[in-house]
Every structure is written in structure tokens, then in C-alpha cells.
Amino acid sequence: MSNAKRALQTEDLTKIEVFSDPQLSPDGNFYSYVSTKANDKDDYNSQLFVQSLNGDTPVQWTFGDVKNSNLRYSPDGKKAVFQSTRSGLPQLWLLPTEGGEARQLTTFKNGASNPTWSKDGKFIFFHASLDKDDDIQNQKEASKEERQKEQEDKKKQPLIVNRLKYKSDSSGFHDNKRVQLISLNLESNTFTQLTNNDADHGFQDVSPDGKQVLFAANLNENADYELSNDLFLLDLQSKEYKKLTDGNGGYHSASFSPSGDKVVSFGDEYEYAGATLTEIYVFDLASGERTCLSKSWDMQLGDLMIGDTRMGQSETGPVWSKDESSLFFIATDYGATGLYKVSLNKELTTLYKEDNHVFGFSYDQDKEAFVLGISSATNPCDFYYLKNDGTLTKLTKSNDAFLNEVAIAEPETLSVKAEDGKEIQGWLLKPYGFTEGKKYPFVLEIHGGPHAMYGQTFFFEMQLLAAKGYVVLYTNPRGSHGYGQEFVDACRSDYGGGDYKDLMTAVDYVLENYSFIDEDRLGVTGGSYGGFMTNWIVGHTNRFKAAVTQRSISNWLSFYGVSDIGFFFNKWEHGLNLLDDPAKLWEISPLRYAENVETPLLILHGELDFRCPVEQGEQLFITLKHLRKEVEFVRFPGANHELSRSGKPAMRQERLNHICRWFEEYL
Known part of the structure; x- marks a missing residue:
């Protein structure tokens, strides 16, 4: 790595421009997109730009805070x-x-x-x-x-x-x-x-003849107790509904075919609860027949890549071809996402897949071409034009000034064999100013979900730690998406088991194969499920000298009743609800092992986090402090579970500063 460029700083977070939602014009000659960037009022501005496909400079269409x-x-x-x-x-x-x-x-x-x-x-x-x-x-x-x-009046009322x-x-x-x-x-x-209806309705599409609307909702009497999401056809003249699905799963991203004879949708039937792979279904509206095009693929559809510099929504499919013989979509596979095509006879074709993150696309039916939004480990985002002959042309230079000034670490891809033979993919970042023969402190990053995926996308937090002088390892242990149905399901009813061993095996591997890592200065951090795993790790090993747990879970018994998803998440992930076996839930709760903790622990938590509520951090802090352990608790007012990704810019920077401060003090 050249030191001609400066090291990344926390303040650089506000300099990054984030793109989303490419939309080709009907004539296919230009496209629009959304650009999001932090402003000087501790918020974000999102503006609309349009660019000709001949590569001219994008033109800004909207302005203001x-x-x-x-x-x-x-x-x-x-x-x-x-x-x-x-x-x-x-x-x-x-x-x-x-x-x-x-x-x-x-x-x-x-x-x-x-x-x-x-x-x-x-x-x-x-x-x-x-x-x-x-x-x-x-x-x-x-x-x-x-x-x-x-809002003030609401606060005065129960x-x-x-x-x-x-x-x-x-x-x-x-x-x-x-x-x-x-x-x-x-x-x-x-x-x-x-x-x-007394339900939330998700608009999906309007039919080509304008006579029907397709929407998703749960209109069942017991909807409050269910997680299903059905597809409905609404006749705009009679106002009558027709249900396309059977109430046994969740369906979304649906659209009519160009003729209006068929409907395509992403969906699944929860066969593996929250770890079920998404499928593509085609509904024949005349016969009522439903066909699954993807059953044999063992690949997750849609974009399940985790990052901290993605904002805004983008199309991931499925999108019809003009002759409605094929469908286009993004899929998540082995640390990357790509663009794929499937014919109605289930023939799968890869249109574009490299070591990067395709986060959105727009399709030109006449030219059979695409605008792709792509992020990589060393570039937050840009748009590209993919012609039907496979030619890829870069359209934007979104963050070139930033990237020309700041050193960004290129990850090395690893493959580690777990105890039971599973292959665990990971990536290693060398620190800024790396010098051969020198020993460096190390940080293990653990993703949330757990059913998501680290991979070849830009991750500011990882890059910042590398810039501060740390070797950074991030992996996809069992439970992660991108490696098939068996792999993503493998952590259910086994939190703290095989997933914990995968992470420790990966740490062992890099210590054995990279002599520049100082094995006496190991740190660990993670958020959400990654926070649970960080808590679990410090309760089961003292090999790490510092840990930062973020928006974490410490007690599955209370999580059941306080999280917005707790009432079903415990059943989905652990196989039991609170009253089924409280002793078992306590057995897999990191709080139970607080007496074992010898690692200095920093607890970061948003006060308005309803996914992993702040009481999870409070319980852990009070217990460890009462035991006179080395622990600190940082609460972020007004912040929810998305603090690290879309929280207020100042709070996001504060969070990063606390992480760096803690590791600097103890590593």
C-alpha cells in the first residue's frame, strides 16, 4: 500500500457520496439516480441527478437541504x-x-x-x-x-x-x-x-391494461399473530380482491408480465424460518398455476450484502424481459452479488458477477442493456452501463476526489476449513503504512443477522480500523447467506456453538499464517447478532484483550418480550419461546457467563433501538459493573438499530470514535 495518500479519518464519513435507485428513461438514452450525502445540519440531503448514457457529466435536478x-x-x-x-x-x-x-x-x-x-x-x-x-x-x-x-401532545397521553x-x-x-x-x-x-382494510398494503404493480392493481398484505383475521404476506389482485372497477397466494409464506417485489398474463414475485414459505432462501415464483393468472423457477439453485436471491455506506433503495428484481421469456434479478453468492437471468424454462445465466457488490439495476427492454449500481471493497459506489454483448462502461466518478486523497485497504480473500469441514470465507485488511517484519494489533469483526453476508463492498468501519493501524478480519461463519440453504440454516438452535467455533478457527488460521499479527493484542467487535456473539466470546475465552459490543443481545429471556421481533425470533432461531424452556434460553444467554468475563468491554447502544432494546446493554453493563469488571456503557440518544448505517452523521462519527478509543486504550 502506498503512503502517498493519507490515512482515513472518522470525519471522512461525511465526505462520501452514496448512490441509489438508477432509473433508465423510456427512450433508453439517459438515466436518473439518487445521490445522498451528509449536510452541515447533522442530517442528509438526497438529490436527483440525470446523466446521458454517452458518459457526459451528470446534471443535478434538485437542490436544497x-x-x-x-x-x-x-x-x-x-x-x-x-x-x-x-x-x-x-x-x-x-x-x-x-x-x-x-x-x-x-x-x-x-x-x-x-x-x-x-x-x-x-x-x-x-x-x-x-x-x-x-x-x-x-x-x-x-x-x-x-x-x-x-408530538408534544402525544407525550402527555398514555x-x-x-x-x-x-x-x-x-x-x-x-x-x-x-x-x-x-x-x-x-x-x-x-x-x-x-x-x-385494517392492514398495511404494499403496492406492487398496475396491470398493462390499467384494470388491476397488484398488492401485498396480510388480510387474515389473525394477522397480528402471523408473519405471512400474501399477494392480491384488485379489480379497479369492481373493487374486488383475488388472492394469489395461500397464506403460508411471504411474497414481495411482484410485477405483471408485459402482456399482463403472468405475475412474478420473490417469496418463500418459511421452511427454515428466517433462514429460508428466497425463491422466484411465476403465477399464471388464467390457470392459477404457480411455478418456482429457482428450487434447484441453492442460492439466495436479492441483495443480502452488509455494509455501512448504503442508503436509499434500489431495484433488485425480478424484472421481466420485453418478450416475457426471461427474468432478471440480483443474487447473493459467495461474498459477492451479481446480475442474473432466468428463462421461464428455468435456465439460469450469469450476466455479470465479479468480486464486488451489485446493489441495484435498471433494465432497458428495447436495447436489452442495464445500468448497474456497483460498490467494491475500495469504492463506495458508481454506476456502469452493461450492454447485451457484455461490455461494461463506467458512467460516474462519484467519489474519485475522495479516493485519490485517502488510502483504502484492499482485502485479501481467505478460505478457512471449519472443524466439521465447512469452508468459511473471510477477508483480511492490512493496516495503513504496513511494514514487513512489524507486529500489528488485530480486530475481528462479526456481522449481524445472522442471516446476512459480509463481502466485496465498501465498509467504512473496517477501513477506519485498518487506517488506525489494525489488521482487520471479517468472515461469514455458518448462518451467513451466500453459501446455500444448509449453511445459512446451520446456526439455528446452535447459537454459540458451530458459529463460535467457526470464528475462533478463522482467528487461529490467520495467527498461524500471518506473522505480522500480534497474538497478544487481539480485539473483537460486532453489532446485533454480532453483538450477541461478541458478548458470548468474552464469556467463553479470554484470548481477546479488548471488545466492543454494539446494539447487542445479552439475555434471550427478556429479549422475547422487549424486542419488536422477539416474540417470533426466539422460536425461529432457537426453536422455543419463553415459556417453552426458560432454562434453555438462559443457557444460551451471554449474561449467564458474566462472571467469566475478563476482557475489557465497551457497550454501545442506541436508546431508541427497538430491535435489540437498550435494556439488553443495561443488563450486561450493570451485571459486569457490579462484578467490578472493566466495562463502559455509551448510550446514543435518539438512535435506533440503524445507528451505524443511517443514524445522524454526528452520532455515527461518535460511535466510530468510541470504538477506536477503546481499542487504542487496550490494544
Whole structure:
């Protein structure tokens, strides 16, 4: 590694530009995208850009300290609808693509989101959160002052809870509002509420003839106790529903074929609970027959790559070809994601896969070409044009100035054989200014999930630790996606068993094969499930001299009742609920082994984390402190489970500074 470039610093987090949501124009001559970057108000701005496919410099379409996203072109390409917070809440705006000012389309009290055009360009369909008796023709967005007053008034009232699913990490405490589907007639400027069930509805697609809408929801009487998500066809004239699925699984990312005769969807039937591989299903609307195209692949569909510099949503498929003979999608496989094609006769073709992270795509049906969003271990993101002959052309230079200034470590890919013969993939980063013959401290990073994947994507936290002088190891132990159904299922009912051994085997491997690692200065850190594993590790071995546990789990008994997913997660991952076998849940809780902890432990936790609530960190801290162990607890106000990925920029930097401080002190 050349030292001509400077070392990465925590403050560099705010300099990175993050791309998402590429959208090709109907004529295929240019595309739009979303660029997100931290601003000077401790928040993020998201702006819309458009670029010609001849490689010209991208042109910025939106400005200001606001979030703009979800741009969708009209079928004729003359207009585009997008989502913006410029009025306060996310609302829909209409923009002439040849120039001119954007016009506000919605003023819904709780905002409007996720717009989609009808194929004739006369209607826009979208989501809106509504109370049961809301009049959609007379919606008025509350002012900032009115919203603040409403929030203050809420704080003065007790929260009445009568649902099992009464909170979520992304939304906080739920109210009685439900996400409904709305259509806007652009000619008459009138709104029509398409759904009114006591359920959240996820718009999927509108049929080519404009007569049906496809949506996902759970409309069962016992929906509060279920995790299924069915697909429904809504006839726009009769308002009658037709259920396409059988209530035994979860379905999403569905769309009509170009003829309207078929529907494709991602989904699974929870055969392995939360570790079940996603499949591609095609529904024949005339016969009602459902066909699974992917049953024999043993590959996870969609993008399951973990990173800390991805913001915004992007298409991962499945997307129809123009002649509806094939489908395109992203899949997660062996530390990377790629773009794939499958024909309706189940023939699978890899269109693009390298050692990197394809995080989104847009498909040109006429030219059979793609715009790909790609991140790598040494580049946060850029867009590329993939022609049907396989030619790949780089379109953007998003972070070139940053990358030309800062040294970024290139990972070395490892393959380690576990005790039972399983192959464990991992990556090793050398420290900034690496010198042969010198010994360096070491940090093991453990991902969350556990059913997710580390891999060939840009990870700021890893790079920062390498810049601070640490050798960094990150691996995919059993339970991770990317290595088939058996592998991802292998940690269920065995937390702290084979997964723990995989991690320790990987550490043993690098100590034996890389002489520049100082075996007396080993550190470990991880978040969520990775936080659980960090807690487990320090309770079962003293080989690490410092540990940082982030948004962790320490006690499965209390987790069952306090997490937004605890009531089903324990059953899914451990095979039992709280009352089934409390002794077993206590046996696999890191808190039980607190007396064994000799490793100095830093506990980082967001105070509004509803996924792994802060009481999990509190229990661990109080127990260790009471035992006079070396422990410190850092609480992040206003932060939820997504602190490291999409939290406030200042809080994200503070978190990184605490991690570096702790390892510097003890390693």
C-alpha cells in the first residue's frame, strides 16, 4: 500500500457520496439516480441527478437541504414524478423532464410515497398512511409547528397497546394509521382510495391494461399473530380482491408480465424460518398455476450484502424481459452479488458477477442493456452501463476526489476449513503504512443477522480500523447467506456453538499464517447478532484483550418480550419461546457467563433501538459493573438499530470514535 495518500479519518464519513435507485428513461438514452450525502445540519440531503448514457457529466435536478427520491418517468418520458420533503413531509411532485419547475401533487397529512405510473400515463399510484375515516379529497399537510405540537401532545397521553405488533425499530410505536393504496387521476386531479382494510398494503404493480392493481398484505383475521404476506389482485372497477397466494409464506417485489398474463414475485414459505432462501415464483393468472423457477439453485436471491455506506433503495428484481421469456434479478453468492437471468424454462445465466457488490439495476427492454449500481471493497459506489454483448462502461466518478486523497485497504480473500469441514470465507485488511517484519494489533469483526453476508463492498468501519493501524478480519461463519440453504440454516438452535467455533478457527488460521499479527493484542467487535456473539466470546475465552459490543443481545429471556421481533425470533432461531424452556434460553444467554468475563468491554447502544432494546446493554453493563469488571456503557440518544448505517452523521462519527478509543486504550 502506498503512503502517498493519507490515512482515513472518522470525519471522512461525511465526505462520501452514496448512490441509489438508477432509473433508465423510456427512450433508453439517459438515466436518473439518487445521490445522498451528509449536510452541515447533522442530517442528509438526497438529490436527483440525470446523466446521458454517452458518459457526459451528470446534471443535478434538485437542490436544497431536503430529501428527494423515488423518481419515476412517465411512459412517454416527458414528465417524472418523485418524492420530496421540500414541503416538510414526503410528498409527490411532478417535474417536466425537458425543464421547468416541479409542481406539488399531494398534500397528505402524513405524507405520500412510492409513486408508480399507469401504463397510459393518466394515473399515478402511491402509498399514504391514513386513519380509518380520513377524507383523501381534503388532505392538508400539517405545518412543522403543528407536527411538533402533535408530538408534544402525544407525550402527555398514555399509550394504549392492544396489538402484539405495536412497535417496530423503523417506525417506533405504531398508531391506528394504516398504509393504503391511492390513485391520482392527473386529468381531473382527483384521488381515489383503493384499499381500506385494517392492514398495511404494499403496492406492487398496475396491470398493462390499467384494470388491476397488484398488492401485498396480510388480510387474515389473525394477522397480528402471523408473519405471512400474501399477494392480491384488485379489480379497479369492481373493487374486488383475488388472492394469489395461500397464506403460508411471504411474497414481495411482484410485477405483471408485459402482456399482463403472468405475475412474478420473490417469496418463500418459511421452511427454515428466517433462514429460508428466497425463491422466484411465476403465477399464471388464467390457470392459477404457480411455478418456482429457482428450487434447484441453492442460492439466495436479492441483495443480502452488509455494509455501512448504503442508503436509499434500489431495484433488485425480478424484472421481466420485453418478450416475457426471461427474468432478471440480483443474487447473493459467495461474498459477492451479481446480475442474473432466468428463462421461464428455468435456465439460469450469469450476466455479470465479479468480486464486488451489485446493489441495484435498471433494465432497458428495447436495447436489452442495464445500468448497474456497483460498490467494491475500495469504492463506495458508481454506476456502469452493461450492454447485451457484455461490455461494461463506467458512467460516474462519484467519489474519485475522495479516493485519490485517502488510502483504502484492499482485502485479501481467505478460505478457512471449519472443524466439521465447512469452508468459511473471510477477508483480511492490512493496516495503513504496513511494514514487513512489524507486529500489528488485530480486530475481528462479526456481522449481524445472522442471516446476512459480509463481502466485496465498501465498509467504512473496517477501513477506519485498518487506517488506525489494525489488521482487520471479517468472515461469514455458518448462518451467513451466500453459501446455500444448509449453511445459512446451520446456526439455528446452535447459537454459540458451530458459529463460535467457526470464528475462533478463522482467528487461529490467520495467527498461524500471518506473522505480522500480534497474538497478544487481539480485539473483537460486532453489532446485533454480532453483538450477541461478541458478548458470548468474552464469556467463553479470554484470548481477546479488548471488545466492543454494539446494539447487542445479552439475555434471550427478556429479549422475547422487549424486542419488536422477539416474540417470533426466539422460536425461529432457537426453536422455543419463553415459556417453552426458560432454562434453555438462559443457557444460551451471554449474561449467564458474566462472571467469566475478563476482557475489557465497551457497550454501545442506541436508546431508541427497538430491535435489540437498550435494556439488553443495561443488563450486561450493570451485571459486569457490579462484578467490578472493566466495562463502559455509551448510550446514543435518539438512535435506533440503524445507528451505524443511517443514524445522524454526528452520532455515527461518535460511535466510530468510541470504538477506536477503546481499542487504542487496550490494544
